[in-house]
Amino acid sequence: MNEAVTNLWSVPLLIIIPILTAILVNLLYNKTKAIRAISVGASIAVLAIAVLSPYGFHWFAGHPAVNSDGTYTFTASVFSWKLSLEYYYGPLQQILIGLMSLLLLFTVLIATKSLSKNLGPYLAIIFLTYVSAAAVLMTNDFYHLWIAVELGSLLVAGLVASSGTAYAQKAALKYTFFSALAGSGLAISLGLILGLTGYVNITDAIHFLMSNDLGGMYAVLYVAFAFLTLAWVYAGGLVPVHPLKSDVYRSAFPHGTVLLQTQSKLMLVAIGIVMLRLFGSLPFATDVMLVISVLTMIFGVVMALIQTDLRWILAYLIVSHSGLVTVGLSLGTYRGIVGGIFQALNDVIYMSILLICCEMLLYFGKGSTSIKFGGGVAKKSPWLAAFAVLGAMAASGIPPFNGFQSELILLQAALEQGLPEVAAVILMVSVSTFVALFRAIYSIFLKPEPEKTSESYVGRFKMPDVVFISLVVLLSISLILGVYPQLAFSFINESALKVVLVPWVP
Amino acid sequence: MIDAFMTVAYLMVVGVTIGAIAALLQKDLLRAAYITGAESIALAFLFHALLAPDLGLTQAIVGTVLMPGIIILAILKTRRHEESD
Amino acid sequence: MGSIDSLYDKIKRYLTSIFGGEGSTDAITGYSSGELQMAVFVMLLASLFRIFLIPLGIVLLLGAAIMVAYFAPIIRTVELENSNDLNRVLFWVIVYFSIILAVTLWGI
């Protein structure tokens, strides 16, 4: 029977509201009050839409799915050729986009508080970065995936370069040069998959690959996999490009890095799930992904250990924890995928706490967050010290916080697969995160202040209310997820089961 | 008829190749930008020959005007010749 | 002379010769723990080859242990290879890409 077309209302709003806000804010350029009102309103609206929206599909190009008897349907669960560009908004998308909207709100609040020059274009780039991550997460076709990844990489460069230092501009230039290789690789990969299957829709492509014997054309599929891996590595900052990505994380403003790391982790999850769905059954595919993730974890954490600047330590730890996300995905089992996605969620939360603390240190210290900060910040701003210590505990997987739960699941998943070595590497990352972070936190916050700098920093540091509220919210989310992780599992479970059991369903 | 067409195609492939290499070997950056434009015309013909005339038109406009324009603007804002040392 | 003891001495001597001081500053603790992490990681990676053949894993593990003790301070090399030079990153990406292609196409 023929059904009426019921497109979901929330998906286009989630894309269009930030784009319109970006255009408007860019036109306003320097009118701080108007920009603040519009951008805060838009991010609250996006957050409300993400939380309140029902689940469902949105079809562009309007092709209905054709049944075998010639009728058409829009129901996703029955087998049929979709032949359309489609977006899917499900539980996984809801929790990840909802969290990203919350972080967008905090980022916008902090940015409008701390910056005054060129505020409009900066906020426009922030909103567009949000759009790119949301689109990659929701899309179920190759065109949107490719365009969102390409634009996301350009926006990363823009966000970094707008922080204005020479180092940031160099980092942006290097990152954009590299997008030539990765973006072209992604285009070739999509071209090969489209040429092989003939379908833009990922569901259709998987159906085709499952129902047809490719014969000698399997080599083409492998080449497509290799190019897609290159794009995955580039978008998420995994091992061969991690020097460039850690530069990017280091040299943006810390509140910009909050959104940057959210974007790259969401892209890792989204593209990783697409790769699992498409290539999960190929021999060696998940092995290649696993090797890349293990190398990312270890190089990130070793480079974090040898830094002497809190911003560099955080940059390399973000890279290393991206490896934790992808190791779960690349194990390919149900528990591994749940652990990977849950790790991405937790990672985004606790790294944001630490990055906002870092932003406050920059604000207090007039530009210097090196370990040679001098100590004694805990006496002047005890709340900030408490937040930093608790955030570091969450990051290194200490029980009452959320990092512990996801790392436990990852360890179980690795041991289930018979890979105790990978479990050992996960433990090494967890312990070294603790060492690297507490080395910095001790010498910035807890060490007594040297006597001679008595003329500077007299009195207590006053933390802005916005920052205090956002830190409290993030820390309470972290605690709630750590004590009661089933809250997040109810969102993640379904999509992990789908990837393992019915990979063609988005 | 077909042979003439293929001959032109061969010529264009040779033109693309030589243009690419010549653009990168120039010492004068402005001339390198012009050569990129010429290489784009050959590329546009190849697109046309490969049954994608719309892309041929796009490439002809973008590749001969927009891309060299951006590069020339960058050269005018910086320096024209490569540094020697 | 115990091998662990001498390895630690080697790393510490190397790092104090670079940074100066008596071996308890921020940089030196970080570098030495990073060095030990790399050593453990190389041995773990070698032992992963037990998936294909258990004796191969044992042999590679022993070989990796000997290599680690022999080439002891590798942390500066690791740091250099992880530098953000554009050409170096491009080089590593091309190496990676060819390895991925070789491994996956080998499976056919």
Added chain:
Amino acid sequence: MIEISLQLLGFIAATVLVVVGIAGMLYLDNLIKKLIAFTLLSDGVNLALVSLGYVQGGIVPILEPDASIFEFPNEAALIFGPGIVLTNIVIGVSTTAILAALIVVLYRRYGSLKASKVLKGDRE
């Protein structure tokens, strides 16, 4: 003389462009030269994608009013390559613009276009 199809010719030209582009990005020191190499690389990728859709003896994939609908799918060249390429050209232009802007800004700071001077690997 060996018979070479137009598709193979396109792939050869695309390979040359990609190889020249990657080699230029790796070995040339001038930032503008690296930018030109980048445009060559994206041109090569576009050409490869267009050649992928070529059908020997086919027609342009535009449905004429008097053409037969049933023969059209068998004769027309495949459309997916051009669909990607059109976007890729536009993305290439915007990337080129961003790169050129960053190069100009860095030139004002350092007074040099040499990548070995501007982009050498260092920590702040």
